Amino acid sequence: MSELGRLTRRPTRRVLLLTHRVPYPPDRGDRIRSYHLLKLLSRHFEVGLACTTQEEVTVEHRQVLSSLAGRLAIQPIRPAMGKVRGAAALAMGQPITPSLFYDRRLAKTIVNWHQKRPFDAVLTFCTGMIRYARLLTHPAYRPPALAGVRPIHVMDLVDVDSLKWRAYAKSATGPMKWVYAAESKRLARVEAGAEDRFDRVSVISAPEARAYRQNLREHPGLTVVENGVDLDYFSPLPDRAGHTAVFVGVLNYRPNIEGVEWFVRRVLPRVQDKLPDAKFLIVGRDPTPQVKALRNHPGVEVVGTVPDVRPYLEQASAVVAPLKVARGVQNKVLEAMASARGVVCTPQAADGIRALPGRHLLVGESSKPFAKYVLALMRDDQYRQQVAAAARRCVQRRYNWPQALGPMIELLGGLNEQTRAVTPPLADAA
Numbered sequence: 001m002s003e004l005g006r007l008t009r010r011p012t013r014r015v016l017l018l019t020h021r022v023p024y025p026p027d028r029g030d031r032i033r034s035y036h037l038l039k040l041l042s043r044h045f046e047v048g049l050a051c052t053t054q055e056e057v058t059v060e061h062r063q064v065l066s067s068l069a070g071r072l073a074i075q076p077i078r079p080a081m082g083k084v085r086g087a088a089a090l091a092m093g094q095p096i097t098p099s100l101f102y103d104r105r106l107a108k109t110i111v112n113w114h115q116k117r118p119f120d121a122v123l124t125f126c127t128g129m130i131r132y133a134r135l136l137t138h139p140a141y142r143p144p145a146l147a148g149v150r151p152i153h154v155m156d157l158v159d160v161d162s163l164k165w166r167a168y169a170k171s172a173t174g175p176m177k178w179v180y181a182a183e184s185k186r187l188a189r190v191e192a193g194a195e196d197r198f199d200r201v202s203v204i205s206a207p208e209a210r211a212y213r214q215n216l217r218e219h220p221g222l223t224v225v226e227n228g229v230d231l232d233y234f235s236p237l238p239d240r241a242g243h244t245a246v247f248v249g250v251l252n253y254r255p256n257i258e259g260v261e262w263f264v265r266r267v268l269p270r271v272q273d274k275l276p277d278a279k280f281l282i283v284g285r286d287p288t289p290q291v292k293a294l295r296n297h298p299g300v301e302v303v304g305t306v307p308d309v310r311p312y313l314e315q316a317s318a319v320v321a322p323l324k325v326a327r328g329v330q331n332k333v334l335e336a337m338a339s340a341r342g343v344v345c346t347p348q349a350a351d352g353i354r355a356l357p358g359r360h361l362l363v364g365e366s367s368k369p370f371a372k373y374v375l376a377l378m379r380d381d382q383y384r385q386q387v388a389a390a391a392r393r394c395v396q397r398r399y400n401w402p403q404a405l406g407p408m409i410e411l412l413g414g415l416n417e418q419t420r421a422v423t424p425p426l427a428d429a430a
Contacts, residue, residue, distance in 0.1 A: 012046045015412055016110070016119040016136070016151070019051040020101045020128035022074055024061050027285065028250045029331045033158060033204075033227055034125050036401045037408065041123070042068040044409050048119065050110050050132065052077045052101045071113055075106035090179065095186035097161070101128040111135055111143055114151075121152045121412050127161060127190045138196060154411050155191075155198045156225065159327035160211045162188035167325045168254070192216040200411045204328040205352030225408045227329045228401035229338040236340035236392050237314045239385050243278040243378045245271070246316035248309050248332050251287035251302075255325040259346075262367075263322040264294050270371035272299060275378060283312045313339045317384060318377040321345035322370065328352055334399055337361065337391035342377040342384050344370060360394040362387065 023034035041047050048071035057074055066072050082100040089099035113119070114136055124133040134141040137153040165184035172180050189195070191212070200221035203209050209224050247263070249256040260282050271278045278299055282291065285305040295302045303312060313319065319336035326348040333353060336343045343361040350363045357363040362377070364370030377384045 013044075013120040013413060014048070014117065015041055015045040016048045016050065016113070016122045017041060017069070017125065018122065018129035018132050019049070019125040022051050022053045022055070022057055022061065022065070023049070024064050030126065030158070032331050036228065037123075037125070037156075037405060038065075038068050040402065040405050040409065041412070044413060045121075046070055048113055049073070050106060050113075051075070052103065052106065052129075054079055054082075073106060073109045073113075075103045075109075077101060077103060090182065093186070095127070095190055096183050097128050097187055098131045098190065102131045107132055107135055111146065115145055118148070119151045121154065123154045123156060123408075123412060125156050126158055127155075127187055130155075130190055130196065134196065152199045152412075153197065154200045154202065154408070155193075155196075156202045156408070157191055157208075157212070158202075158204050160191060160203065160208055160215065161327065162191055163211060163215060164255075164325060164327050188216060193219070202408060202411065207352045208328055223407055223411060225411075226399070226404040227331060227334065228399045228404035229331075229334045229395050231338055231396060231400060234310070234335045234338035236338075236388075237310070239340075239381070239388065240315060240317050241381055241384075242315075242317045243275045244281060244315050245278070245318045245320050245374055245378075246281045246283060246312055247320050247322070248283045248312065248336070249321075251282065251284040251291045251304070255323050256284070257288060257290055258325070259321070259323040260291060260294065262324065263320060263370075264297050264300055266367035267320075267322065267371045267374065268297070268299065270367060271374050271378075274375055278378065281312055281315065283309055309335075310339065313341055316341055318374045319343045320370075320374065321349040323349040326351065333361065334395055338395045338399075340388040340392040342387040343391065344373040344377065346370070354398050355391070355394050360387070360391050 017038060019034045021031055023031055023038050026032040026035040038049060047069045049065060049069035050073045052075045054077050085099040086096040089096050110132055122133050122136055124130060133153060136151050162184045165180050165187060169177050169180035169184060200223055201219050202223045202225040203212055204227055206224055209222055212222060247260055268280055280300050281303055283303045283306055287302055287304045292302050294300050313336060319341045321330055321333050321343060323346055329352040330349050333343055333345055333349060345361060345363060347363055347365050350357060350361060355361050362373035364373050
């Protein structure tokens with residue numbers, strides 16, 4: 001390279017990505033987004049990835065991540081210790097979520113990384129990793145050895161999780177009602193930047209952005225960074241005539257558990273009144289005993305963990321997303337639509353997806369209309385094919401990953417010294 005080239009070449013920005021789960025394999029909602037974020041970041045920046053895990057991480061998984069991140073740290077978290085830290089946080093008036101994922105060993109690694117080769121930006125994926133971000137971005141938590149220019153800080157909330165905990169509190173009873181309500185209030189302070197200076201805050205959809213403004217605060221750096229779909233992996237499947245409904249999702253996650261229970265008890269009997277041979281396949285990792293018990297209902301099969309969900313989507317004459325509590329954008333819905341499947345979902349599961357109800361997907365709030373739409377897809381081949389084709393076209397136009405995540409690259413690459421700390425913590429702003 002010439003002397004002029006060395007002088008004019010812009011140095012590669014160094015970005016630290018913090019995730020509360022290992023972002024591989026992309027087999028659940030948060031991992032799907034964090035994996036594609038990592039993949040895209042690696043094309044534009046020098047990336048360090050620091051994450052926690054409660055699961056085994058294989059050699060293959062490490063190799064994939066090492067190919068995308070120049071610096072990689074995966075810290076195992078013991079669930080029992082996480083519960084202890086969570087209980088301590090609850091007693092001290094702190095939010096539980098960030099405490100569940102905190103480990104001093106990972107914190108030390110991050111500080112050492114920054115000392116040796118400082119990061120220009122920190123991308124915090126969800127509030128669970130905020131305590132690590134503060135080590136580099138918050139003056140009260142930064143070690144003395146890290147004095148100097150603060151990295152810019154982008155907080156990718158994805159969803160406004162405090163509202164999910166608020167919804168849990170409304171339906172809970174006994175001590176858990178108080179616990180959920182307390183977590184909602186405390187996590188809302190983190191999301192709003194009550195203690196932190198977020199240069200930018202990103203959420204997954206326009207409805208989440210509205211929820212942030214209405215329930216937390218106005219933030220001049222609030223940006224929508226949507227999800228996408230792997231359109232090659234979830235390619236159109238052949239139409240399947242029949243009477244099979246399919247649900248796909250992690251089966252130890254409370255909204256999914258409550259959703260499939262509601263479908264089995266309230267919706268499926270209505271469908272089977274008209275189509276006695278109708279079946280319901282429940283597909284996903286880690287089914288709880290509560291979910292496994294649903295196989296005692298006629299026509300219900302709890303498939304559980306599978307290496308690939310596509311063969312089960314292929315069996316579906318209707319894919320259902322019967323969630324009563326849902327934030328952000330449901331990947332399960334986008335993937336089914338990309339696979340050319342007619343989807344029936346609740347308004348909560350449809351919220352945030354830029355699709356027309358009745359054309360690209362079907363939306364039923366109560367059991368009666370929900371069952372009506374499932375029956376329509378099962379009985380009418382032409383209608384099912386029409387909805388499925390429209391669904392595929394919708395995600396092709398609006399939900400490819402590079403387009404969806406493009407704003408994040410602009411946020412991390414476009415911020416500079418003058419744009420840092422565009423809004424102060426709430427305590428300073430009041």
